[in-house]
Each structure stands twice: as C-alpha cells, then as structure tokens.
Amino acid sequence: WVKGESRLLSGSKDGVVCTWDVHQKSDEPSTVFTGHTEAVEALSYCPTSRTLATCSLDASFLLWDLRQHQATAAHPGGQGPLTCVHHSPLNPHLLATAGEAGVAQVWDLRRVGAKPLREFRGHRKQV
Numbered sequence: 001w002v003k004g005e006s007r008l009l010s011g012s013k014d015g016v017v018c019t020w021d022v023h024q025k026s027d028e029p030s031t032v033f034t035g036h037t038e039a040v041e042a043l044s045y046c047p048t049s050r051t052l053a054t055c056s057l058d059a060s061f062l063l064w065d066l067r068q069h070q071a072t073a074a075h076p077g078g079q080g081p082l083t084c085v086h087h088s089p090l091n092p093h094l095l096a097t098a099g100e101a102g103v104a105q106v107w108d109l110r111r112v113g114a115k116p117l118r119e120f121r122g123h124r125k126q127v
Helices: none
Strands: 007-011 016-021 031-034 040-046 052-056 060-065 070-076 080-088 094-099 103-108 118-120
Touching: 007 040, 007 052, 016 040, 052 080, 052 094, 060 080
Parallel strands: 040 080
Antiparallel strands: 007 016, 016 031, 040 052, 052 060, 060 070, 080 094, 094 103, 103 118
16 A cells, blocks of 8 residues: 555566556556566555565566656665565665575665675575
8 A cells, every 4th residue: 555545566477567546446556657577566655755666577676656656766685586675664765675695685776786785694595
C-alpha cells in the first residue's frame, strides 16, 4: 500500500510493477512500470520521498518516482539475484537489499551506483 492513499503496489514474475487504485471500478492498473528483466521479488515504499524500491531476480534494484511515473535510478545489486528490499524506517536515504547469495547490503540512495555502505555475510543460504 501507499501510506495514506488508496493505491496498492504489486510486482510480478514477468518483471512488471503496477499501481492499483482500489477505489477505481476498473480491473486495470493505474500505472505500469517496466525495467526489470526477471521476476520482481519484493518492493518497498518510502512515504518521505514517495519513492518505490523494487528488487528482482535479475540482480538489480530499481528506484521509481511515483509522481513522475518513471525509474529514477537502477543499480546492479552485485551479489546475485535479489529477493528482499526495504527502506530504513529511520532514514529515507538508506535502503537494505538481500538475496540468494545470503548477503544483506545497506545502500545510501544519494549515492546510487556506489558500493554498499555495509555488507552482512552471516547467512549460509538465501535471505
């Protein structure tokens, strides 16, 4: 959900991300975002920046501006297919990702394209 709104967010196995207005009578999505080449595994909405982050089995995470209806940044995760993404509840500039390599990473969204701020390698299997 988009906090405080009637929009639902979803990602699918075909790599597409959709927004849905639950008050519309139409069964069609309000917005369709394309950019991932494999399944979208998780998404996270940040109400402070109104940014949606998605991660995929294509080993990337994308940032979407829901006001402009476009991707604002793309980043290869660097640790194989990604299965988890989440904005920090304390800092809208921080994003965590994790995936099949068993590595969790923290990213500074002001420096997308840079290396992660931190990596956590304690898992032996997929996160």
